[in-house]
Amino acid sequence: MPLARVAPSPDLIFQSSVHHAGHFGTDKKPSAMKDDEFGRSATMVFEKSLTAMVKGIRAHRGNESEYIQACITEIQKEVASKNMSTKSMAVLKLAYLTMLGYDMAWATFAVVEVMGTNRFATKRPGYLASSISFTDQTDVGLLTINLFKKDFGSQSQYESGTAINCLSNICSAEISRDIMTDLLSLLSSSRAYLRKKTVLCLYRIFLKDPPALRTCFPKLKDRLGDEDQGVLTATVNTFLELARKNARNYLSLVPQLYHILVNTQNNWLSIKLLKVFQLLSPLEPRLPAKLVEPLTNILNTTKAQSVEFEAIRCVVRSMPEGSAIVALAIEKLQTFLNSSDRNLRFLALDLYKEVVEKFKEKTSLKDLHDKVLTSIEEPDLTVRRVALQLLDRIVDPSNFQEAVQRLLEFSRKATLNDEFIGTILRMAARDRYALVEDFAWYLLILGEISRNMDSSYAATVAEQFVDICVRVPQVRPYAVTLALGLLDTPAEAERDSISVCTPMVAACAWLLGEYSGDLEKPSEAAFLSGAKVLLTSRSIQALDAATQTQCIWAASKLYLAVPEHAPSTVAQLHELLCSQLPSFVRSTHLDVSERARLALNIANFYKADAQSLQSAKGLVAEQLLPVKPDAQAQVPVSVDLDEPFFVIEEARPSFMPVRADPTDPYSLASTYKDDLGFASEPNRAEAPQSTAQGVPSSSMYYLGKSDERAAAEQAQEPSVPEVKDPLAQMRERLEAQRNAGAPKYQVMRDDVTAPGATPTPDAGQVPSSSSTATLPIPPEKELTDLQGRLWTVCHRGEHLAVYVCIRSPNLRKRQIRLELRCERLCAPELLVSDVALRFPSAAHVQEADASGRMLVVGSLQERSSKVKANLDSAPFLWPGVFDLRCELEYLVKSASWKPQRLFGELPRIGPQDGVAFYQTASDVIISPAVIAPIGTPSSQRIPTRDGFHRG
Amino acid sequence: MIKFILMVNKQGQTRLAQYYEFLSVRERVTLEGELIRKCLSRSESQCSFVEYRDYRVVYRRYASLYFIVGIDNDEDCNELAILEFIHTLVETLDKYFENVCELDI
16 A cells, blocks of 8 residues: 555646545545544645655756745645654655755654654654754754653664664764663663664764763773674774774773784774774883784784785884884785785885885885886876875985986876976975985986976976075086076977976076076187077067066176176177167066166166176175075064154245145146156256167167067077087086086085074074974963863963963852963073062952062973962952953063063063063953842942953 | 765766765765766776875776775775775675666665
């Protein structure tokens, strides 16, 4: 007998309900008919099963929401029905709709009703719906407690099981407290099915109600001795999840767990146990020794690879370095790595990352190195990424070159090659190029990478290129020649799009300008060709503004740095600048135009005179050093920008225009005219000068000759016989250099810090980018403990913080108890001592004397102990929040400090022997909220002055 | 811990989804869409572990059906055990339906 008939569409049902209500009613379910009168049974006609509703939703493709709204209206009626099976079906449908995203919070009471029915079939939808829809805020949740209690005692284990399942989903701390005893009795139920479910349910309850763990622990521990495998696995699983939260609490379980590990044959259980032991063994030093035997046993005997892998992982994580079992585990890991199964290879690589990190001795790394390099070639991206990460960790200077060569080869083959290049750059940059031995070679590699136009690492490559040249003076001659080579790409090559990427152009230009002194002697030709490339290359003007600016300035630096004995080069360079720069001056980019104008003016000023150019050397003489990224922040601020630089004098009336009204258009007009007259003067002076230079191409309207000249130069270019790839040339040169005995490279690994800055502790150290550096864990815990108990910070200053905790007021004694604590915030070399808190005069504090309440006598360590202060509550007997403005006074001492630098601007300073100061802080605000007892005191008692403020 | 289990056919339709933590419907749809595309695009020769958002995903293909299991990434679950779990799941279904196929699900 179907629960309801399937109706094709809601419209049809409506019609039929109007016209054939009586007719339909006759073949209705008899049970429904018995209870209800005719009218109500007519509404029963709407009833349709879940399947029918789902089919209906599918039938209304496109306007599901309308159909669902109609269904919800039906359900609302059905939920009100007295027939429990109707109600149950309505709830089931609602549960389905909830999963589609419709709200069912309005039906929670009906859900509870359905949960309370006697038949399992009607009860189950209720449990399902409640576990889907109830939240901690659902107020009817508490009504379910008795239902759970009843069902726990049910004859059918499935009823109890469903109840337990539902409880695990909707449990809150309140429900847990009421139901715990019943649930615990189920732990010793005779049915394994229920024991298992209860154990798992308990975990969910502990998450919601942690104190319950304490009461349940002994009984839960007993379950570790359960003879049923399912219960045992569930218990171990529960303990594993609990141990992830805080493993230390479960050390007492070790004997039982060990016993199970030795005796079990169950793979899943073994894996879970091994995971528990991974968590426990760092906490108990004796445990690893005990585990050696069973782990060796598992490694040698188990057939299951998952267990074997977990055992290896356990060994890697918990065993000390150098033991026999570690060697065994690594051997097993090797076989994984060489296996044909791709999953095993991936896992082995992944685990090797941990091995390499933990065991520093590089056992069999040579093998690993080759293996990793082959796995990099795998088509699988996941494997490749892990392999690259691993490679990152295992390279050392001896095999770095080989690894980079291989990566480059792969990157040429692969379509997505950014990962390879990223790895190369990351490896090289680690610890300030610690891996790189031959910098000339590495620069060449960078040059090759930069040929790859669409790499997202282009900017990083350029950055490293410059950075290395700045840090390694010995490589500069090679680098400058390389930069020139990279820029001076032959015309054919440009067409083959093997020219370098834009950031690299900028980097090369900068190098060429900055280190022109390192160009090979005789360097005149190189100067000339460098400047020519920078200014005349066709592609330069198509690049972005920043790069063009770099090129222009690099060219003018070349001009400025020409050696004295080469007057002809000076003349040629001057000629080049004067002819090429005007086209940059006309650039649409303001930056480019401005920089070109500056360069042009410099060139015009010094002319082609090598002698006068000597005086310009100062412009570029100072060498640039690597600067620490935060150097700017370390510069002490000496100028307050908010303060006016000059005292603004009152304008004297004699200078004022006759009509000083600023809104008067006529007076404004007169000023404009003056300004214009003044500004036009230099223009007039400049104009003949520019024509006097006789460079017609500098005119904005001149079109002809500069093009001709450019064309002439282009015509010259092909006549150069060299069409060799500059990189190939540089490669040859590198070989030659190596044969001749490579130069010793010294890397300036230190950064320049700001002059006069206070040295930070890490200044001058190499910030290590490798993951071996561990940060100390800040001792936050105790503090958060404090804040949890309503401790609030009432003052946080440069040297210390004050915490206050306001205890409940003692109305009988008319007192408010405050508890106060200090915490030092400053560096340990500063001695903070004798901290006192001075309350406002109207607040009567019993413990305080004239100098206030002493919080710390003597020097303040990390944190002071609690200090009580009983505040007279009489002024506060009024509902509201009051602010108590107090003053804090303490002594700061330091043996090494000069007084005027640190405390120059603090309000109250009394030097003692030149090294100690009292410092006061007046922003300490304590806010006790006091609710007055019955009978409001008169308002006169609220002091509004003397430091009290009503909030 | 396992966060979700999906059963997806080769056309990319989700046949069965079970989540063990709350995700809104929209989040689920996007998650399923992206993940399925990612898994389906992988070939047989690639390994069956994928990292996706905060999940480590283990998947396995049986005939036209993909079984996809999402696990917490930070806890290290045993991926091989999950693969075995998937297999157990399939065997259970097979036993229940007697020679299970996609239509049973």
